[in-house]
Amino acid sequence: xxxxxxxxxxxxxxxxxxxxxxxxxxxxxxxxxxxxxxxxxxxxxxxxxxxxxxxxxxxxxxxxxxxxxxxxxxxxxxxxxxxxxxxxxxxxxxxxxxxxxxxxxxxxxxxxxxxxxxxxxxxx
Amino acid sequence: xxxxxxxxxxxxxxxxxxxxxxxxxxxxxxxxxxxxxxxxxxxxxxxxxxxxxxxxxxxxxxxxxxxxxxxxxxxxxxxxxxxxxxxxxxxxxxxxxxxxxxxxxxxxxxxxxxxxxxxxxxxxxxxxxxxxxxxxxxxxxxxxxxxxxxxxxxxxxxxxxxxxxxxxxxxxxxxxxxxxxxxxxxxxxxxxxxxxxxxxxxxxxxxxxxxxxxxxxxxxxxxxxxxxxxxxxxxxxxxxxxxxxxxxxxxxxxxxxxxxxxxxxxxxxxxxxxxxxxxxxxxxxxxxxxxxxxxxxxxxxxxxxxxxxxxxxxxxxxxxxxxxxxxxxxxxxxx
Ligand code: SF4
Numbered sequence: 211x212x213x214x215x216x217x218x219x220x221x222x223x224x225x226x227x228x229x230x231x232x233x234x235x236x237x238x239x240x241x242x243x244x245x246x247x248x249x250x251x252x253x254x255x256x257x258x259x260x261x262x263x264x265x266x267x268x269x270x271x272x273x274x275x276x277x278x279x280x281x282x283x284x285x286x287x288x289x290x291x292x293x294x295x296x297x298x299x300x301x302x303x304x305x306x307x308x309x310x311x312x313x314x315x316x317x318x319x320x321x322x323x324x325x326x327x328x329x330x331x332x333x334x
Numbered sequence: 335x336x337x338x339x340x341x342x343x344x345x346x347x348x349x350x351x352x353x354x355x356x357x358x359x360x361x362x363x364x365x366x367x368x369x370x371x372x373x374x375x376x377x378x379x380x381x382x383x384x385x386x387x388x389x390x391x392x393x394x395x396x397x398x399x400x401x402x403x404x405x406x407x408x409x410x411x412x413x414x415x416x417x418x419x420x421x422x423x424x425x426x427x428x429x430x431x432x433x434x435x436x437x438x439x440x441x442x443x444x445x446x447x448x449x450x451x452x453x454x455x456x457x458x459x460x461x462x463x464x465x466x467x468x469x470x471x472x473x474x475x476x477x478x479x480x481x482x483x484x485x486x487x488x489x490x491x492x493x494x495x496x497x498x499x500x501x502x503x504x505x506x507x508x509x510x511x512x513x514x515x516x517x518x519x520x521x522x523x524x525x526x527x528x529x530x531x532x533x534x535x536x537x538x539x540x541x542x543x544x545x546x547x548x549x550x551x552x553x554x555x556x557x558x559x560x561x562x563x564x565x566x567x568x569x570x571x572x573x574x575x576x577x578x579x580x581x582x583x584x585x586x587x588x589x590x591x592x593x594x595x596x597x598x599x600x601x602x603x604x605x606x607x608x609x610x611x612x613x614x615x616x617x618x619x620x621x622x623x624x625x626x627x628x629x630x631x632x633x634x635x636x637x638x639x640x641x642x643x644x645x646x647x648x649x650x651x652x653x654x655x656x657x658x659x660x661x662x663x664x665x666x667x668x669x
Contacts, residue, residue: 239609242382242383242384243384244384244386257386258383258384258386258387260597260610261597261598261609261610262609263609272610274386274387274390274596274597276386277386281597296384298382299381299382299383299384324477327372333372333443333444
C-alpha cells in the first residue's frame with residue numbers, strides 16, 4: 211500500500227485479494243482514527259479497530275464501537291472493504307508545530323485548550 | 335527515601351519468584367484507567383484516539399481485578415491523567431487495601447484540588463510529571479504555566495505528608511547542566527526522590543524527532559550523573575542508573591511492567607502496541623517475547639532504554655543473585 215497514515219484519512223479500500231486484505235487491516239489496526247468495515251452481508255460497522263489476529267487462525271479484528279460497552283470480534287472473512295472514516299487525532303499536533311509558533315500564538319492556544327478543558331470538566 | 339517495607343516487599347517477591355523458578359513475572363503493573371488527559375504533550379502517544387475511546391474508563395473493579403490477576407507488588411497508575419477519573423480515589427483505596435504500593439502519575443494540574451480525596455500512606459506516592467525547569471517543562475508539555483501549577487501541587491502534597499516523587503523524561507537536546515540544576519530544584523521541594531528516563535518514541539507519538547538514540551542517551555546520562563550530588567535521591571534501582579550511563583549492558587524485560595488499559599493487556603510493553611490479550615496469563619503465554627528487546631534486533635526496540643523496559647531487568651539483577659546484590663551495593667556506595 212505504501213501510504214502514510216495521514217494520507218489514509220478518508221480513503222476506502224475494497225479488497226481484491228487476501229494479501230491486500232491483510233495489509234489494509236494491519237494499516238487499519240495502526241490507524242489512530244475510527245474506521246468503517248463493510249461486511250459481505252452488506253452491513254457496515256464504524257469504530258476503533260484496536261486489535262487483530264491476521265497471521266494465525268482464528269483470523270479476526272476487534273473493534274470498540276461508540277455507545278457499546280464490549281468489544282466486537284469480527285472474523286476477517288466477513289470483511290470486504292475498509293474506509294478510514296475518522297480523522298487522525300495526531301495530525302497537526304507536533305512538537306515542531308508548537309515550537310514554530312510565536313510566543314503570542316502559544317499563549318492564545320494554551321488559553322484556548324485551558325478553557326476547553328474547563329468546559330469539559332477536566333480542569334477546575 | 336523509599337520505605338524499607340517497600341524494599342523488603344519487592345525483594346521478597348523477586349526472591350520468591352526465583353525460588354519457584356518463575357521465568358517471567360511482573361514487578362510493576364502499568365495501569366491506565368483512561369486515556370483522557372488535560373494536557374496534549376507532543377511527546378505523548380497515549381492520547382491520540384477518537385473521543386469515544388478517550389471517554390472510556392476502567393471501573394475500580396476492573397483495576398483491582400487486573401492487579402489481582404498479575405500480582406505485581408507495585409502499581410503505577412498512568413494514563414491519560416488519572417486525576418481526571420471520577421473514581422480515582424476508590425481505585426487507589428482498593429489497591430492500598432490489597433497492599434500494593436501505588437504510584438499515581440499525574441501532571442499535577444488537578445493535584446491541589448483533589449488532595450482531599452486521599453490519605454497519606456506508605457502505600458501511596460504521587461509521581462509528578464516534570465521534565466525540567468520551568469522553560470523546559472512548559473515546552474515539553476506544550477503549555478505555559480504548567481510547571482508553576484505542578485510545583486504548587488507538589489509543595490502542598492509534601493506539606494500534607496504524602497510521599498511525592500517526580501518523574502522526568504529527557505529528550506534529545508536536553509542540557510546536562512540545566513538537568514542538574516533541575517534536580518537541585520526538585521530536591522529542594524522536599525520530594526522523596528527522582529525518577530528519570532530517556533524518552534522513547536511511542537509508535538503513535540506525533541513528535542518522532544526528539545527521542546534519544548542509545549549512544550546519545552549514555553552520553554547524556556554520564557554528563558548528568560557525573561559527581562552526583564549527595565542531595566539527589568533517585569527512586570530508581572542504582573543498577574538502572576548504571577545501565578543508563580552505559581556501565582552495564584542489559585536487555586529489556588517487557589513482562590516486568592505489563593500494561594493494562596481499556597483495550598486489555600497490551601502486547602508487548604508500555605510503549606509498543608502489537609495487540610491485546612484478554613487475560614494476564616494469555617499475555618504471558620501468547621506474546622512472542624523473543625521478538626522484542628534490544629538483542630532481538632527488532633528495529634522498534636533498537637534505541638529504547640526506557641524505565642518501563644529496563645528497570646525490571648535491573649531489579650531482577652539486584653535480587654536475583656549475590657553478584658547482582660553486590661553490584662547494587664557497590665553502585666549505591668559510589669554515590
Ligand atoms: S526495548 Fe522493550 S520496552 Fe523498549 S520498545 Fe522494545 S519491548 Fe518495549
